[in-house]
Amino acid sequence: MTNNNPIGVFDSGIGGTSIWSAIHDLLPNEKTIYLADSKNAPYGQKTKEEIVALSKKNVEFLLENNCKLIVVACNTATTNAIRELRNDYDIPFIGIEPAIKPAATNSRTQVIGILATKGTLNSELFNKTAEMFQHTTIIEQVGYGLVQLIEDGNLNSPEMTQLLESYLQPMIDANIDYLVLGCSHYPYLIPQIKKILPDHIQIIDSGEAVARQTQNVLREKAGFTDGKNNSDPVFYVNSNPAVLKSILENKYPVIEKDF
Known part of the structure; x- marks a missing residue:
């Protein structure tokens, strides 16, 4: 056709x-x-x-x-x-939707992080997906302010770096080995995120x-x-x-x- x-x-x-x-x-x-x-x-x-x-x-x-x-x-x-x-x-x-399945399936530490918007993390569809992986600890973090900074053209601003560090450090401390980017804006932040995460943590987007x-x-x-x-x-x-x-x-x- x-x-x-x-x-x-x-x-x-x-x-x-x-x-x-x-x-x-x-x-x-x-x-x-x-x-x-x-x-x-x-x-x-x-x-x-x-x-x-x-x-x-x-x-x-x-x-x-x-x-x-x-x-x-x-x-x-x-x-x-x-x-x-x-x-x-x-x-x-x-x-x-956030790529929880490949992260949870491949995680060795059985701890994964997800950075997403409040609307995604609170949604019925997200929570149904997350419930399928009860043996995996999912560290959820709302990316407050990130989308607005990207929309305003402040991709590489000090404020962006500060926000990312505050969101990612607790995930690092919790021993995640996968970070799922649960917002289509966030792949543009991968260069900054890689500077913060240890090398062994893999980043997944959709x-x-x-x-x-x-x-x-x-x-x-x-x-x-x-x-x-x-x-x-x-x-x-x-x-x-x-x-x-x-x-x-x-x-x-x-x-x-x-x-």
Whole structure:
């Protein structure tokens, strides 16, 4: 089955570009539309009702742009809203949730850390997943302030370093050997995180797994492009476009639009 419509990707801001990048690397011929709802970031401090409403708004925008598949490139939106999205819209959705399973399965110390938003850690979906690994101690830490610093372009600020040290040191002291990044913004912090963590602690994010699942869903349901109408990915943002342009290294068009 051939389908030349684009893949839609949305996040509460620029963080989901880490997911988009993994998808684009695996499926370079597919057209993509990325939606950054930076005006409403971070989602992690909002109520479930607010997150569902914002997620539906984003989906409506992507459907207006004829997307064949939508990737919810936000842990908070996935864990709080994907059930409602799948119920309300007749289109395949791919979600992203913290990669607890590979960390818990491979951990030798049976202690893993997860750095995520409050909205993700408090969600029913996250807690159901965590309950499957009762023999593993999961050290949970809300990354208060991290998303906002990234959205403001303060990726390498002293404040960022100070926050990361305060969040990660208790995990180090608890003898974790895996750190799960439970927010799509956080892969951009890996260089700073590596400076703080001992070398033996492995960092896991969900980008490659989501890209492989996207490929599977295209094969089974949505259809691949024929590759004849290649075009640059399009990025939409509703606030602070300079930060998104910087993250993308000015390689692609960024359109500021109120949605």
